Amino acid sequence: MGWRLPLTYNQMVVGGLTGKEVDRLFHALADTTRRDILHRCIQGEPSVSRLADVYPMSFAAVQKHVAVLERAGLVTKERRGREQLVRTDRDAVGRARRILDELEAAWRGRVDRMADLLAQIPQPEKNKPSMGHD
Amino acid sequence: MTVTSVEKDFDSLSLTLVAAFDAPIERVWQLWADPRQLERWWGPPSHPATVEKHHLAAGGEVTYIMTGPAGEKSGGWWRVTAVDPPRSLEFTDGFANQDGTPNAKTPTTAVQMRLTEQDGGTRMELRFTFESSEHMEQLERWGAFEVFPQSVGQMDALLAADMNTGGTRGNRTARRTL
Numbered sequence: 001m002g003w004r005l006p007l008t009y010n011q012m013v014v015g016g017l018t019g020k021e022v023d024r025l026f027h028a029l030a031d032t033t034r035r036d037i038l039h040r041c042i043q044g045e046p047s048v049s050r051l052a053d054v055y056p057m058s059f060a061a062v063q064k065h066v067a068v069l070e071r072a073g074l075v076t077k078e079r080r081g082r083e084q085l086v087r088t089d090r091d092a093v094g095r096a097r098r099i100l101d102e103l104e105a106a107w108r109g110r111v112d113r114m115a116d117l118l119a120q121i122p123q124p125e126k127n128k129p130s131m132g133h134d
Numbered sequence: 135m136t137v138t139s140v141e142k143d144f145d146s147l148s149l150t151l152v153a154a155f156d157a158p159i160e161r162v163w164q165l166w167a168d169p170r171q172l173e174r175w176w177g178p179p180s181h182p183a184t185v186e187k188h189h190l191a192a193g194g195e196v197t198y199i200m201t202g203p204a205g206e207k208s209g210g211w212w213r214v215t216a217v218d219p220p221r222s223l224e225f226t227d228g229f230a231n232q233d234g235t236p237n238a239k240t241p242t243t244a245v246q247m248r249l250t251e252q253d254g255g256t257r258m259e260l261r262f263t264f265e266s267s268e269h270m271e272q273l274e275r276w277g278a279f280e281v282f283p284q285s286v287g288q289m290d291a292l293l294a295a296d297m298n299t300g301g302t303r304g305n306r307t308a309r310r311t312l
Contacts, residue, residue: 100142100149101142103149103262104140104142104149104151106178107149107151107260107262108137108140108151109178110175110176111136111137111151111153111258112136112137113174113175114136114153114155114162114165114175115136115153115155116175117165117171117174117175118155118156118157118161118162118165121171
């Protein structure tokens with residue numbers, strides 16, 4: 001599957017999620033219909049009404065399942081015209097997070113090297129050009 | 135810590151990083167304005183940068199080559215969009231072809247850098263903006279971030295070295311000789 005489930009679970013943060021968030025995630029994934037909905041959302045972007053056609057249950061019941069998935073952060077709903085499209089947002093969010101984290105790490109490294117240089121290159125004297133080295 | 139705050143916005147796909155330096159604003163500006171100083175912090179120790187063109191003026195260009203441990207070279211460029219020495223610099227950062235010309239097929243990142251005087255030192259604010267998630271995906275595919283883990287390693291080495299001014303502890307071997 002496209003996402004990774006936390007393998008261990010305690011009161012502390014697991015895989016970046018709080019205990020409450022993990023609870024919601026497990027609850028959301030504990031139901032066969034919801035897992036099936038999620039699977040369909042990974043393949044495409046079904047509308048709530050199209051999902052309701054697939055399962056032998058009411059529109060309202062399907063909507064409730066989608067809401068549980070939504071609270072767990074597994075899907076997002078987007079209104080398009082009269083349709084409500086459901087899609088998995090998790091990979092996108094995860095990817096954005098990872099990439100911004102890496103960008104942050106890179107620039108933390110650069111900023112530290114800058115501080116290092118400021119400490120090592122002597123202050124240029126007022127009557128000298130500002131090239132500190134070479 | 136030099137870095138005082140980091141804010142990430144996953145909706146607008148932007149990152150804002152604030153750092154504080156114990157140096158006058160002119161000195162911090164020189165880190166950007168002097169190509170010889172720029173190349174000493176731009177690349178991680180495993181991928182030192184050589185700055186070739188360096189023209190900090192609106193419409194001006196900066197080009198650099200980073201050389202990896204196996205001698206592999208990757209080029210990059212900035213297109214300067216605004217500059218106000220010693221207070222601010224805005225540029226677009228992108229990849230270069232083998233001949234050093236901007237690669238039009240690869241994505242770019244907008245960088246805004248601002249310096250202000252603060253508590254007898256200098257505050258530096260950096261803001262990075264990606265265009266879209268497809269854009270970020272593309273960046274990832276082009277290997278833009280492959281060299282970054284080494285920067286983290288160097289950061290650790292620097293922190294370790296800082297905590298022990300005697301320099302007997304901490305991995306200093308990773309650093310370039312100044």
